[in-house]
Amino acid sequence: MQEVTEKKEFTPTIVAFCCNWCSYAGADLAGSSRLTYPANVKIIRVPCSCRVNPSFVLKAFQQGADGVILCGCHPGDCHYVTGNYYTRRRMALLYSFLNYMGIEKDRTCIEWVSAAEGAKFAAVMNDFVKKVTDLGENKRLTDLRVKEGE
Amino acid sequence: MLKIAKERLNDLYAKINESMGLFIPIKKAGEVDYHIWGEGKEVSLETLKTVKSPKNMFFPQSENMMKFKTEGKNIEIIDVRGEKRPFVLFGVKPCDYKAIEVLDKVFLAEPVDTYYQSRREATTIVTLACSKPEESCFCKVFDIDATAAYGDVTTWLDGENLYWQANTEKGEALTALVKELLEDSDDAAVKAQQEATKAIIDKLPYSNLDLSKFKPENLNELFNAQEWTEMSEACLGCGTCTFVCPTCQCFDIRDFKTNEGVIRYRCWDSCMYSDFTLMAHGNSRTTQMQRFRQRFMHKLVYYPSQNDGLYSCVGCGRCVNKCPQKLNIVKVIKTLGGKNND
Amino acid sequence: MKDVELKMLERAKALLEGGEVARVIGWKKGDFCYDVSPASFETVEELDGFVYNWFCGANLSKYLIEMSKKEGKTAVFLKPCDTYSFNQLVKEHRIKRENVYVIAVECLGKLDAEKIKAKGISLITDVEVVDKDVKVTSAYGVETLYKPDVVLTKCETCQKTHQVKDEEIILHERPERDVDRFAEVAKLEAMTEEERFAFWRSQLSKCIRCNACRNVCPACSCVKCVFDNPASGIAAKANDSDFEESMFHIIRAFHVAGRCTDCGECSRVCPQNIPLHLLNRKFIKDIDNFYGEYQAGETAEGKTPLTSYTEGDIEAKDVFNGEAK
Numbered sequence: 001m002q003e004v005t006e007k008k009e010f011t012p013t014i015v016a017f018c019c020n021w022c023s024y025a026g027a028d029l030a031g032s033s034r035l036t037y038p039a040n041v042k043i044i045r046v047p048c049s050c051r052v053n054p055s056f057v058l059k060a061f062q063q064g065a066d067g068v069i070l071c072g073c074h075p076g077d078c079h080y081v082t083g084n085y086y087t088r089r090r091m092a093l094l095y096s097f098l099n100y101m102g103i104e105k106d107r108t109c110i111e112w113v114s115a116a117e118g119a120k121f122a123a124v125m126n127d128f129v130k131k132v133t134d135l136g137e138n139k140r141l142t143d144l145r146v147k148e149g150e
Numbered sequence: 151m152l153k154i155a156k157e158r159l160n161d162l163y164a165k166i167n168e169s170m171g172l173f174i175p176i177k178k179a180g181e182v183d184y185h186i187w188g189e190g191k192e193v194s195l196e197t198l199k200t201v202k203s204p205k206n207m208f209f210p211q212s213e214n215m216m217k218f219k220t221e222g223k224n225i226e227i228i229d230v231r232g233e234k235r236p237f238v239l240f241g242v243k244p245c246d247y248k249a250i251e252v253l254d255k256v257f258l259a260e261p262v263d264t265y266y267q268s269r270r271e272a273t274t275i276v277t278l279a280c281s282k283p284e285e286s287c288f289c290k291v292f293d294i295d296a297t298a299a300y301g302d303v304t305t306w307l308d309g310e311n312l313y314w315q316a317n318t319e320k321g322e323a324l325t326a327l328v329k330e331l332l333e334d335s336d337d338a339a340v341k342a343q344q345e346a347t348k349a350i351i352d353k354l355p356y357s358n359l360d361l362s363k364f365k366p367e368n369l370n371e372l373f374n375a376q377e378w379t380e381m382s383e384a385c386l387g388c389g390t391c392t393f394v395c396p397t398c399q400c401f402d403i404r405d406f407k408t409n410e411g412v413i414r415y416r417c418w419d420s421c422m423y424s425d426f427t428l429m430a431h432g433n434s435r436t437t438q439m440q441r442f443r444q445r446f447m448h449k450l451v452y453y454p455s456q457n458d459g460l461y462s463c464v465g466c467g468r469c470v471n472k473c474p475q476k477l478n479i480v481k482v483i484k485t486l487g488g489k490n491n492d
Numbered sequence: 493m494k495d496v497e498l499k500m501l502e503r504a505k506a507l508l509e510g511g512e513v514a515r516v517i518g519w520k521k522g523d524f525c526y527d528v529s530p531a532s533f534e535t536v537e538e539l540d541g542f543v544y545n546w547f548c549g550a551n552l553s554k555y556l557i558e559m560s561k562k563e564g565k566t567a568v569f570l571k572p573c574d575t576y577s578f579n580q581l582v583k584e585h586r587i588k589r590e591n592v593y594v595i596a597v598e599c600l601g602k603l604d605a606e607k608i609k610a611k612g613i614s615l616i617t618d619v620e621v622v623d624k625d626v627k628v629t630s631a632y633g634v635e636t637l638y639k640p641d642v643v644l645t646k647c648e649t650c651q652k653t654h655q656v657k658d659e660e661i662i663l664h665e666r667p668e669r670d671v672d673r674f675a676e677v678a679k680l681e682a683m684t685e686e687e688r689f690a691f692w693r694s695q696l697s698k699c700i701r702c703n704a705c706r707n708v709c710p711a712c713s714c715v716k717c718v719f720d721n722p723a724s725g726i727a728a729k730a731n732d733s734d735f736e737e738s739m740f741h742i743i744r745a746f747h748v749a750g751r752c753t754d755c756g757e758c759s760r761v762c763p764q765n766i767p768l769h770l771l772n773r774k775f776i777k778d779i780d781n782f783y784g785e786y787q788a789g790e791t792a793e794g795k796t797p798l799t800s801y802t803e804g805d806i807e808a809k810d811v812f813n814g815e816a817k
Binding site: 178179180181183201202211212282284285353354355356380383384386387388389390392393394402404406415417418419420423424425470471472474475476477478480481484 | 522550631700708729732765
């Protein structure tokens with residue numbers, strides 16, 4: 001029998017939290033415009049980026065995400081007027097803090113994508129997936145129990 | 151009696167480690183706890199009180215019990231117990247050894263806890279007699295001789311040597327394994343140390359606590375004592391006392407979902423927590439006073455009433471040192487234990 | 493210190509006797525000079541057990557959540573750092589300010605018995621402090637220690653002053669000093685990601701999840717904590733994995749971000765001596781840096797940094813590019 005030496009290429013699991021009003025629509029537009037972005041980006045739709053509790057970001061990492069990106073309306077354009085301003089403060093602090101704990105800074109990202117920016121959505125995702133692929137598997141903020149049996 | 155020079159202890163650890171695991175007080179990030187030994191680890195036998203007790207060895211803070219996998223309508227239950235590798239638990243203080251006896255009565259009574267039993271049976275316990283007890287120690291109150299021989303092997307440590315004496319078959323087997331490192335010795339040094347230590351213990355402020363009041367027949371009186379409210383007032387409801395305690399044995403059982411199925415695990419629980427023994431109707435103890443009372447009544451009254459008067463406190467004094475607000479079992483004994491404790 | 497204690501006792505007696513307050517919150521004696529516990533005193537007789545010494549490090553503010561709900565007024569002795577927590581709790585409507593009579597007491601830094609014992613001294617019977625000399629009397633004689641070596645970690649960098657008081661008992665002025673409470677945070681920031689990860693992993697792996705840090709924290713005043721609530725989705729009772737060790741501390745630090753007054757109780761109570769204050773201080777440092785200096789608990793009014801915003805706030809991605817204000 002021949003030994004199998006094929007090296008499995010790393011494809012990261014990316015969780016993208018997208019707000020219902022802008023970024024999720026932006027993802028839709030990217031799709032209907034036939035712009036491609038990697039299939040390993042799993043989108044979770046939230047009513048507003050402000051809905052994203054920091055524990056969601058951690059939970060995503062626990063469950064096997066290698067990168068977490070948060071997308072919302074551009075500041076000033078929030079459907080709920082001010083939601084994303086709060087998001088911005090929270091995530092700036094959370095991401096900085098995770099890095100302080102030694103989590104690679106490129107594993108987390110926040111981008112503002114409007115409903116009209118299908119092209120930007122695809123570009124942002126492509127860029128983020130590339131960065132996380134370069135980093136490799138998330139080993140610092142993951143729960144080995146979840147991956148048991150893999 | 152046998153002995154080994156202090157500088158050669160590392161060889162002893164390495165020798166044991168060749169054929170068995172070694173669980174020993176090791177300093178990590180500034181604190182000493184029992185960890186698995188490996189070359190380069192900083193062993194600290196001199197530490198009087200590890201933060202956590204060695205109960206971790208037999209009753210880990212969290213341990214997997216079984217796994218479930220579902221396929222269609224079938225649930226497969228996977229036993230995760232397996233064979234336990236032989237281990238040596240090294241450096242156990244007399245109070246902590248006594249605590250293992252307390253745990254044995256819980257976990258090895260019918261129905262036997264096989265998780266605990268398999269670890270217990272695979273382990274050889276090497277105790278280390280005390281030489282520098284401090285003011286939070288009160289093992290004497292529970293008739294423990296901090297200088298005497300307990301466990302499969304007993305050791306005594308002084309400035310130069312570790313003295314070694316096997317007490318059981320398991321202990322003899324371990325001695326045979328490391329025989330080439332040990333040399334014969336008389337027991338003069340040990341005797342001298344024992345006397346000196348006993349003299350210190352007699353003078354310790356907590357060595358003469360009176361427990362005679364804590365008897366099953368006084369259960370109602372103790373339970374209904376007015377003083378509980380005042381004593382528990384500052385209690386934060388944290389689990390520090392429970393988790394550093396060598397005899398606390400309560401646990402919770404939980405499930406965790408993995409990509410493959412479900413892991414059922416158990417983890418230490420604390421009667422100080424608001425969700426302890428939470429049931430569908432709510433919690434059986436709704437105030438911190440009730441939870442506080444439960445912990446001490448269990449140690450001093452309920453447990454002894456079911457175990458021939460054996461208290462489930464061994465006077466290690468960890469809770470005395472570690473309680474954030476300095477509440478502890480000694481203060482309870484002094485408050486409720488009658489005038490002999492004044 | 494004895495003179496301060498006497499003065500406090502005198503006031504406590506007067507307040508109770510005069511019926512102005514129904515109870516006084518302070519500290520009560522233990523078996524040694526260092527094992528003092530927070531306590532409430534409702535009668536003059538109970539005050540026999542009253543103590544104020546070098547080991548009264550506990551923050552009494554959180555007890556006022558329950559005490560201020562009771563019948564009658566509650567008098568409380570607050571050290572400078574405690575007053576910040578008090579204000580913050582008033583701001584969050586957890587303490588009824590009108591039910592509390594605040595007596596500001598002096599504090600020249602409190603001592604850590606564990607640090608003294610770590611110097612090899614046991615059977616401590618008495619401690620006296622003169623300037624920077626700590627004279628420890630034990631069964632083995634008298635030894636003099638250098639005070640900065642044996643103060644509680646939370647006192648090492650404290651520069652706090654009383655922010656609220658109805659009256660004060662201050663007999664000795666605390667000398668002014670210039671210390672940088674962010675020095676250790678900056679040291680960690682200067683490390684590589686790998687080094688920081690290794691540091692926190694080794695520290696947090698000691699955690700036994702006793703929840704002492706949470707339960708003592710005046711900012712952790714939720715009636716039901718997410719970690720105790722099985723319906724929260726992140727409830728976890730034990731450190732079953734490295735992840736859960738980190739998770740608990742990240743979420744806890746984040747939840748108190750902008751509200752943490754840096755009272756340092758978390759580090760004081762940790763049985764494993766994990767430097768938990770360095771987690772909270774990172775948030776404080778970042779908040780100062782990104783949104784302008786802010787000290788939680790300075791007043792009982794106004795919004796906290798995470799419940800407000802400006803249109804020109806820093807973007808999260810610029811946090812790493814050194815573009816902070």
